[in-house]
Amino acid sequence: MSRAPRARRQAPQAPSIRSIIRRPAWVLAILLVALAANIGVSFLPIPHFARTAFNLLMAAVTVAGIAVIFMELDRKGVTIRLFAATGFVWLAILFLLIFSDYGARP
């Protein structure tokens, strides 16, 4: 059985600058809207707790946008994502312990 000749490896074509910019630009626009919403809500006459919760939610959205799109976690394998998650997991444990104390106080 004769083997088919190996195709010569083609170097990938460089993408256009517009295609490189498109995705980060959209995410940046969303994050700037989230920032504007965060500042706007801070002036609304709503309870402090609701305002703080919204502010932290928008911060979480911003962190996720930066980590997943800008830092390209969406294109990485499971191992890299696990490494990336460790810091946030320890942070979550730390705050769980803090709030379990305050939540348990009479």
Add this chain to the structure above:
Amino acid sequence: MSDATVHAAEEAAIREPWEDINRQRQAVEMGMWAFLASEILFFSGIFAGYTIYRSSYPEAFWVAGGHTSLWYGGANTTILLVSSAVIALVPRSARWLSLGSFARMMLWIGACLGIAFLVLKGFEYAEDFHEHLFPGPDFELHEKGAQLFFAFYWCVTAIHAVHLIIGIGLVARLAIAGARDPLWFSRTPAVQATALYWGLVDIIWSIVFVILYLPGRGS
């Protein structure tokens, strides 16, 4: 890029102890994320302290938060978000020799935005000193716990600024080295590592902005 050029670029980028550029890239990226996790832990101690004291002095932290400059904080947050988007373009473009100059231009724009952040921060610090918002005998606010808020404010923003200065140095160094050796620039894992570091600086600021600049507004 021809196969011979790719080989030459990989030879230029490889460093001891690695013998394969792909393994070097994976190791650098994983090591960088592990380092960033340790950085998050470093800041998490400060955030934990802030949370505990804010729970103890909720009104004082609310009033003190209203005395930070939302204009400077908002402008600096915008600057850092734009800089992150700009730096995010670097790993996406640097691997192609034809886009190398574009990637290096993005590095310089990112560095300039970082410097703009520091300049605004300097003006903000000057204003804070002028308004006696530095903890001490002349401190402006009288609520019990307000000095603690501003102790966190000065500590966190100063540590963040040090991180940003390091980031600007790394970005500038990469841009200069990349201009000297475009082949090395197209394959070195330093591009990804630098972009990741810059992302972390922005992540930390996103949280700092929310906890220091947004409380106490409106009412």
